[in-house]
Amino acid sequence: MIKYGLILSLLFFPLFMTGCTGYHQDIDQLAIVSAMGVDKAANGQYRVSFQVINSSQIASTKTGGGGGKSVPVVVYTDTGKTLIEAIRKASQQVTKRLYFSHQQGVIIEEKVARAGLKDVFDILERNIQQRLQLNVLIARRGTAEDILKVLIPTEMLPGSRVGEALKTSSRVLGETLESNVRDVVHGLTDDGIEPAISGIELIGKDEQGQSMSNLQESRPVAYTRINGIALFRDGKLQKWMExxxxxxxxxxxxxxxxxxxxxxxxxxxxxxxxxxxxxxxxxxxxxxxxxxxxxxxxxxxxxxxxxxxxxxxxxxxxxxxxxxxxxxxxxxxxxxxxxxxxxxxxxxxxxxxxxxxxxxxxxxxxxxxxxxxxxxxxxxxxxxxxxxxxxxxxxxxxxxx
Amino acid sequence: MRQHVTEKVQSYQLFSLVVFFELGTTIVLGNGIHQARQDAWLANLLGVGVGLLLFLVYARLYLRYPALSLTGSLQKICGKPVGWILGLVYVEYFLYLAARDLKDFTRLLQVGYFPLMPIAVTASFMLLIVIYVLTKGLEGLAGTSFVFFIFFSVMFCTTDVLILLFGEVKPEQLQPVLENGWRPVFQTVFPLMLTFPYGEMIAFTMMLPFCRNQPRKNVKTALWGILVSGLVLTVTVILDIVVSGVDISARSSFPYLITISQVEVGTFLQRLDVVTILVLIMGGFFKIGVFLHAAVVGAADLFGVHNPRKFLLPFATVVLVTFLTMAESLMEHIQIGLQIVPKYVHLPLQLGIPLLLLIVDGVKSRTKKQRSAGENFS
Missing domain, CATH: 3.30.300.210 (Nutrient germinant receptor protein C, domain 3)
Structure with missing residues (x-):
């Protein structure tokens, strides 16, 4: 009996070692996206930005202690009529395949939100790599792209900071909302309720915020701030509450x-x-x-x-x-x-x-x-x-x- | 119509086989949410009731001829030529259902997990395992089901508790109850839920005669199995609604995946999606296994072949080919499955013919009795 129990429990372990069959990719061949931004480009198309984790940099700073030489994240941007078109076009710049399952947040520019969230939300719930708990934020001042580019001294990964910052401010200040994809879809589809999403704004000089020098200031020249709640009607942003x-x-x-x-x-x-x-x-x-x-x-x-x-x-x-x-x-x-x-x-x-x-x-x-x-x-x-x-x-x- | 060798199938094994068969792929599909919306749980509860009644029809037939499977009793009641042809229809029906389930299973696997894997590969692997287990007969299938049943129970209970504790549960999403009256609920139960999954229990008329020689006990076990699986389905549908919401569940290709993926215990226990896939694989396996076995045994009975295993490989090939050619897309497959098959295939074969059989049998035995009574008097 004990023998059979042992065999059974041994059979249990392979369940955790299945890996990612079907994606044909090992982890070092994936560009892990930590946050995504959606802006409106000048020609009316969508401008999609991804903050991709610079995995080699993360690994070296962890072991070496002290700051590394190159930036911890890289931001790629491309335009397209649909979001996926922009995502696939961005592959011309990224050497690896973009992988979205570990995304911490998606930032949508206010202009896009005013035109209507319904146009950009389908991919966030349809794609298997997206998760319903993904945080959603609206970029108030500055474009989503610029916000993604800002480097923050205390955080290795600014993208995951977006989610963390939202969580912290919602839990100690109570003036912001942790809205995720599920909440927003609920608000968009159900009768008698509309979505409400918190805003994120860029403060300071965004040009300098993008370089490593921002990481060397005790008072960063550029930083982001979670602020305000956006009210929607029929999926379109109407007003901010603060x-x-x-x-x-x-x-x-x-x-x-x-x-x-x-x-x-x-x-x-x-x-x-x-x-x-x-x-x-x-x-x-x-x-x-x-x-x-x-x-x-x-x-x-x-x-x-x-x-x-x-x-x-x-x-x-x-x-x-x-x-x-x-x-x-x-x-x-x-x-x-x-x-x-x-x-x-x-x-x-x-x-x-x-x-x-x-x-x-x-x-x-x-x-x-x-x-x-x-x-x-x-x-x-x-x-x-x-x-x-x-x-x-x-x-x-x-x-x- | 030969006498069968009974196989050593214990009641607990029969029970677990019935449960798996009924849960099958249904559990991941969020049975009835699309049609009955937030009242899907009511539809499910009603569905079990109707399912139990339906099984009583099959049970009655089985208790009349405890040694005969459906193909046997068909010939006994309708006579050789008609019964034989109907039997053949059933064999093909079981093969078709096996192919349908294979399609359900692989397509969902493809959409959810293996986007780049050719579905023929996944399907072939599944069929290979099914064939292997079926070479061990019903005994092998039922025995396997019990081992998996323990695993399934532990997993299902744990994930459900985790969902309730750590998921964002909003029970008010079950309201308003009966927003549009009973109509949508009834329409979900009949014919959809009656035929899928409960009517598919007709495959068990091909197995019960092989189980232990205690017909009444076998029927009782199967009824318990149906009841338990119905309750599990109801619980799942309720969880889908209170965790994911009606709208998202109704629009999802498999709501259970969405529900389970929302479990987050701190930052270390996340992405329990794999549970869905395990449930799907187990359910799909037993469903395909039962149907293939039913077809094989039926064919052996009809053609008087002593060793039913001879049919395994050719029949599995037929299933694979049917599977590959039956529908162009997942949408077409589902559309056929929801709109055409229940009305024109399931209803006559699951409800019509068995009821007719019972009536004919009743009339026949009564006239026989009257005749023998009349003979006594004269």
Whole structure:
């Protein structure tokens, strides 16, 4: 019996050694793409850029310690009427076959997004090398190509940084969204919901950012920044949301992981910072006498992170007051996000989808004119916040004496 | 119509063979999502019920003549010439189904994994393995199925748990329930789901007589197999919907692949896509195996050949040629499979003839009884 068990378990191992039959390629013959960018070229065609990992460089710096001599990534660009045409044409420049399975992000230029995402998204879900979890970003300032060309001192692979940066900023700041291909396709195809995608912008002198000298500055002359959330309607970019409004949108989408909210402390404006560690949002939609009513229910759990004013934090009454203020502040942000979306007739939050799910029959009668209906809908927001601790101190030193 | 030698097939082996046969390629195709959308799980549940009822028809036939396979009982009930010709039709039907499954299997493999590998190569390798196992008879096929069944159960449960724990599961995607009423659900079950995969159980009428000499127990085992596979299909369809969403699943050539590929446990356990391929290979293997075996045994019975193995190689060649010539593209293949075959091939052969057989048999035995009763009185 033990013998058979051993034989069986031995048979199990070859499963991990199958390699990539059918691609006829070993790993050293593949140009591994870490990120892809889509721009609009002057002649109306698409300009597709790939950031390809310079594998020899990565290997040598890893073992040698210290920075290498040549750049860690190479960016190739070519144009075509379809994306795949551009990709295949780029093979005239790349010596190896482009391999997309390890891509970390795809950046789409704002111009392309304004013209319509539907034109460029099919290949991202149809091709077997693409994955649904691939991050999507919109290039706000600068072209996607320029953003891909920027080298960043702390990161070996700027392309994978795109994904990481998005993740980090979404999880500690809460003003950006980790949208992946699946989310965007969902927004493009489903009734009653539109896509929302975060933006990435290039700051500084992009010419210098492309060379190794950018890696030798402690303050890089060029860098990228994840910023803002783009609203879409029918797959076309309409408007950007930023700052607190963007955070309101993230809250509404129930994607808020962690953030810090400033509230007033007595007369001192924005002197108290509350860290929200848990957030939960539920959306509802109902028709009341032919008029839609959108409801939002939110719950937050937070703690006092910074208090720059004299305040009695060891008193539950004070805490109650702070909770109220936090609720008010979050309501304000959420309302501002809904108002912006309503003004642009972009239901990125999926209120329509909620209505579709709860009242499928009624939805059928209004689905075609949902966007205008949504823009005129009444919004009711309810929030409940709990602040459960204040870090290592109760009262701040302001309160002593 | 000769008496068969029973092979040593245990009930648990029969059970696993039935489960694999039913799951087959169906599990990766996301059964019914395209037609019933978010209600596909309801359609699947309904489908199992109908499938069980359908199998009771075959079981009734089998219990009437426990020693005879379908080709045998056909001749017994309809008489030699008609029954023999119908038997031949069934043999060809099984061969056609084997070729269809081979096509399902290789085409998906090509689209998903081996874009540059000629499909004839993949298909030939598959057939070679099937032939090898079938030289060991039903015993070999059923025995293999049990070994794989253990492997499959562990793998299926683990990946499903991983999907639930680490995938982005949105249960609200199952709503609204019955958006367009029961109609689309019924239309999915009948004729599509009734015939594929449940009606294909008719191939087992060629095997049950060879199993152990406990007809009632065999039927019970097969029924359990159908039930379990139906539940597995339902669970899979639900996972497809809550993880990938209805729209993406409905437009995918194999939704299960998309669902599984979304499992990401940290940065180290990713790309479990290979699970899909293993499920596909196992399912395809047993499906082709069962159909080829049914055809071979049927032919041996019809032509009075003692050793059915003689038919293996020529029949496998026929399957390969059919496979290569049957459809130009995956779309044509699927279109034929969804629109033409269920109505004009599956329904008469899976439902029509067996029901007719039961009726004729009932009438015959009643008149016989009446005649013998009348004789007693006179």
């Amino acid at each position: 700052g607190n409004t963007a955070r309101g949108a993230v809250t509404l989408l129930d994607r808020l992981k962690n953030t810090v909210v400033n509230i007033n402390c007595g007369d001192k404006k924005d002197a108290l910072a509350i860290e929200i560690t848990h957030a939960r949002t539920k959306l509802g939609a109902d028709m009341n006498k032919g008029k839609p009513v959108l409801t939002v229910q939110m719950a937050f759990l937070g703690n006092v992170y910074e208090a720059d004013c004299p305040i009695q934090l060891n008193d539950q009454e004070t805490i109650d007051r702070l909770q109220h203020r936090l609720e008010r502040e979050m309501k304000r942000e959420v309302l501002s996000a809904v108002k912006t979306a309503q003004k642009e007739k972009c239901d990125i939050f999926g209120f329509g989808e909620t209505l579709h799910r709860s009242q499928p029959q009624r939805w059928k009668t209004i689905r075609n004119r949902w966007n205008p209906i949504f823009s005129k809908a009444e919004v009711r927001v309810r929030a409940k916040a709990i602040i459960d601790h204040a870090g290592l101190r109760f009262d701040p030193f302001w309160s002593s004496k």
